[in-house]
Structures are given as C-alpha cells and as structure tokens.
Amino acid sequence: MQVSRGKAFINRILSHPHRILASVFLIGFSLLALALPLLPLDPEGLDVIHSLAKPSLQHFFGTDEVGRDYFARVLYGGRVSLMVGFLSMAMSMGLGVMIGLLSGYFGGAVDFFFMRLVDVLSSIPWMILVMVFGMVFGRGLLSLVMVIGLLSWMETARIIRGEVLSLKEREYVLYARFLGIFPLRILFSHIFPGILPTIITASTAAIASSIMVESALSFLGRGVTAPMSSWGSLLQNAQKFLQKAPHMAILPGILIIITVLSFHQWGEALRESLLLERE
Structure with missing residues (x-):
C-alpha cells in the first residue's frame, strides 16, 4: 500500500x-535566521577593549579582532550562506531541469x-x-549566486535528460x-510530474553543494564583500588569528559541516521515501 510522499518522508526522518537531529537543526536555524532582524543582536558593534575574547556568558562565541560579538556574526553569516545556498540551488536546478527536458525530449540537434x-x-x-x-561578475551576494548557479547545473541536466529519455517512451x-x-x-x-521526485531529491544535494562552494569562494576572497559576512568569509578572516582565537575558525567550520550533513540526511530520507512510494 502506498503512502503519501510527505508522510513517507516524515517516517524516514x-x-x-x-535525521531527527538534522531536521531540528535545519528548521531551527532557518527560523532563527528569519527572525534575526527582530533580535537584539548587533554583528557590527565594536568593542576594541575586549577584542579576541574567548567564549563567555557575555559573548557566547567570544569576539573577533575588533571586539564584535562573534555569536551575532556567525548567525548573520549563516543567514547569508543559507540564502546563497537556496538561491544558487534555484538557479542551477532551473537551468539543469529546463536543459535536461529540452535535450531529452527533442533529441537530435538540440x-x-x-x-x-x-x-x-x-x-x-x-x-x-x-x-x-x-x-567577470565581480564580488557581492548577487554575483556569488550567479556564479554558483551558472556553473553547477550540468550534472542536473544529465540526470533529467536520462529520466526524460525513459518517460517520453511511455504509452501516455x-x-x-x-x-x-x-x-x-x-x-x-x-x-x-514524472521527474518531480528526482528534482526534489537533487535539490537538497544542490543546496549542500552550493553552501560548500560559497564557503570555498569566500575563503579564497571571492565571496561576499564587507560589511556582509558569510561562514566562508568568517573562516577566511579567522586564519590570521588561529593561535590567539581558534574559536573564530572552529565555530563557523563546524556549522558548515553540520549544515551540509543535515541537507544530505534530508536527501537520503527523500530518496528512501520515493523508493518506498514506487514499491
């Protein structure tokens, strides 16, 4: 007996x-990122006297080289990283799906x-x-999204093309x-509608991949520009203070790993729920 996709996905989680921990983290952090403007957190507030302070009750994640609260900066940086991940995924999946559809269905010269x-x-x-x-595109949030989105659609196009080649021979x-x-x-x-499950599953992997690419680009100095920060740019800045303040690199690095692994867990749950539905 088949069950609905949503119920099957929840059962897999x-x-x-x-997977429960991954879901709690993703949902909780996403809600927190949306609510950040309403919280009394200032990622740009300077306190030079307490620069490079270790984590404490006053500053949960310590402070950076100019005394800015690192907890606030990590949260705001995470919001940027998630935004880049979702927007880049939307662009790459849109391109990949459209090209895969056209290529697989029309064949020939196309x-x-x-x-x-x-x-x-x-x-x-x-x-x-x-x-x-x-x-070519320069630096900035929009440029980062465009670069990642325009250069990460190829594998999606191949997968969708393969699905379409099979579906277009169906009787209906x-x-x-x-x-x-x-x-x-x-x-x-x-x-x-026949390739929609594949698109949904591939989207979770695309978000995780986009976050990793954004972190790598920001670490190399090709990411967002100040005063905006992301987890990757925080890592890039932290490498100058590894001995004095290792928490500046450890904390965003751990969050990147947890976020990527959490999206992969969702992807596995989606894949298993779709396989269960087809049985």
Whole structure:
C-alpha cells in the first residue's frame, strides 16, 4: 500500500535519530535566521577593549579582532550562506531541469548542442571556471549566486535528460504526441510530474553543494564583500588569528559541516521515501 510522499518522508526522518537531529537543526536555524532582524543582536558593534575574547556568558562565541560579538556574526553569516545556498540551488536546478527536458525530449540537434555544452563545461577544472566567472561578475551576494548557479547545473541536466529519455517512451506520452498536443504542454503536463521526485531529491544535494562552494569562494576572497559576512568569509578572516582565537575558525567550520550533513540526511530520507512510494 502506498503512502503519501510527505508522510513517507516524515517516517524516514523519524526512523533515524541523526535525521531527527538534522531536521531540528535545519528548521531551527532557518527560523532563527528569519527572525534575526527582530533580535537584539548587533554583528557590527565594536568593542576594541575586549577584542579576541574567548567564549563567555557575555559573548557566547567570544569576539573577533575588533571586539564584535562573534555569536551575532556567525548567525548573520549563516543567514547569508543559507540564502546563497537556496538561491544558487534555484538557479542551477532551473537551468539543469529546463536543459535536461529540452535535450531529452527533442533529441537530435538540440540534444547534441546541449550535451556537448555540458561536456565542455564539465571538462574545464571547476576552480578555473569559478575564478574567471567571478572576475567577470565581480564580488557581492548577487554575483556569488550567479556564479554558483551558472556553473553547477550540468550534472542536473544529465540526470533529467536520462529520466526524460525513459518517460517520453511511455504509452501516455506517445498517445499525447499522436493526438498532436503541443510539445511544451506534453513536457510540463505529462513528463514533468514524472521527474518531480528526482528534482526534489537533487535539490537538497544542490543546496549542500552550493553552501560548500560559497564557503570555498569566500575563503579564497571571492565571496561576499564587507560589511556582509558569510561562514566562508568568517573562516577566511579567522586564519590570521588561529593561535590567539581558534574559536573564530572552529565555530563557523563546524556549522558548515553540520549544515551540509543535515541537507544530505534530508536527501537520503527523500530518496528512501520515493523508493518506498514506487514499491
């Protein structure tokens, strides 16, 4: 007997304690990030006298080199990292799904063009592409989202193309084509619902990947610009104070790891729930 996707996903989450912890972390941190403007936290408040202070009751995560409360900076940095992750995922998934749909359904010259484009972009070392595009678009939140989104759609396009090649041979699709229904209507009314589970599952991995890429770019100095900060930029700044204040690197690093692992746990739960639904 089949169960609804939502119920199956929740059951998969509740069946593993680490997935429950991952869900609590993601939901809790996301809600906290949304509520940050309402909280009495100032990530830019200076207190030079107490610079590089260790974690205490007054400053839960200590302070940075100019006395700014590191707890506030980590929270605001996490909000930026999550924002980049979600927006980049939306852009990359949109591009990947659209190109995969068109390539798989129409085939021929359309398929050849898009797949050769995927091959070319995939063959170039990722870091070179990122650095070149980063110099073209400059620095900043919008530029970071565009760079990550434009350079992370290729694998999604391949996966979606494979799904479409299988689905377009189904009887209901062949019948729709026989009736002369407009191709775009067939794509979005008959084929798209069939690849939706794959899109949902791939999205969680894309968010985790985007957060990792953002952290790497910010660590290399190609991320967001001051006064805005992200977990990656906090790590980049913390490397100058590893001996005096190791907490400045440890805390955002741990949060990056936990966030990425949590999204992967959600992805595994989604994958298992979709497999259960098909049985």
